[in-house]
Amino acid sequence: MAEETHLREYDEDTRSEVRETYRKNHTQQTLTLAREKAASFGKLDRARLTIWEALLELDRVIDESDPDTELSQLQHALQTAESLRVAGAPPWLQLVGLIHDAGKMLCIFGEEQWAVVGDTYPLGCAFSDTIVFHELFAENPDKNQAAYSTETGIYNPGCGLDTVTMAWGHDEYLYQVTRGRLPAEAAFVIRFHSFYPLHQENAYRWMLNAEDEALLPWLARFQKHDLYSKTNQPPDYDALATHYRKLAEDFLPDALAW
Ligand code: FE
Ligand code: FE
Numbered sequence: 001m002a003e004e005t006h007l008r009e010y011d012e013d014t015r016s017e018v019r020e021t022y023r024k025n026h027t028q029q030t031l032t033l034a035r036e037k038a039a040s041f042g043k044l045d046r047a048r049l050t051i052w053e054a055l056l057e058l059d060r061v062i063d064e065s066d067p068d069t070e071l072s073q074l075q076h077a078l079q080t081a082e083s084l085r086v087a088g089a090p091p092w093l094q095l096v097g098l099i100h101d102a103g104k105m106l107c108i109f110g111e112e113q114w115a116v117v118g119d120t121y122p123l124g125c126a127f128s129d130t131i132v133f134h135e136l137f138a139e140n141p142d143k144n145q146a147a148y149s150t151e152t153g154i155y156n157p158g159c160g161l162d163t164v165t166m167a168w169g170h171d172e173y174l175y176q177v178t179r180g181r182l183p184a185e186a187a188f189v190i191r192f193h194s195f196y197p198l199h200q201e202n203a204y205r206w207m208l209n210a211e212d213e214a215l216l217p218w219l220a221r222f223q224k225h226d227l228y229s230k231t232n233q234p235p236d237y238d239a240l241a242t243h244y245r246k247l248a249e250d251f252l253p254d255a256l257a258w
Contacts, residue, residue: 125153
């Protein structure tokens with residue numbers, strides 16, 4: 001496990017690449033953009049790949065929003081899954097550890113990182129000041145839309161996260177790719193694992209319905225392993241590949257539409 005006190009520090013010392021990715025994200029993620037991306041990528045007409053084939057592709061991707069790792073996304077997948085396995089997590093949660101960032105296939109399909117990675121947050125209502133680099137929303141067009149600027153915006157309290165449009169990125173994309181194939185708990189963690197303002201800062205709690213509240217503890221449990229498994233010691237691919245390929249195929253045996 002990495003030293004917990006030095007993770008997710010976003011300040012003047014953060015790598016300029018990280019801040020630049022968030023600057024592009026926070027100035028361009030609008031409700032309209034997120035709906036357009038979801039409609040376009042939701043067609044799932046880019047590729048047909050098993051989840052394992054996708055993970056192998058992700059050995060070419062390094063997350064530019066992440067101050068805590070410069071390993072590839074395949075390496076991050078194996079580290080997260082291993083951390084969960086060692087902690088005694090159930091197989092479905094180990095699987096989530098393995099695949100949670102596979103939506104970063106968006107990068108392979110040519111998307112820029114600002115529209116793929118980083119923390120997520122709801123659109124169509126006020127931006128919480130718990131969001132990293134929230135001051136960079138000053139240039140976001142939605143910031144000046146009156147209908148989107150109140151605390152609840154276009155939503156009603158208790159509406160449920162399923163009705164909320166989140167900033168577009170790898171969470172929602174992988175949720176779409178795996179829709180209907182995994183347990184509800186797994187789908188929820190995949191879909192909202194980057195929603196740090198909720199699961200770390202307790203913001204936007206008014207949106208949740210009873211089902212979301214029941215699932216929320218899984219996000220907290222998962223997030224520790226996503227974050228604290230980040231060491232710069234690469235995982236031993238040759239030792240782990242057979243085991244995790246089988247785990248992936250146990251849950252998702254067929255090629256998926258991406
Ligand atoms: Fe992620
Ligand atoms: Fe991750």
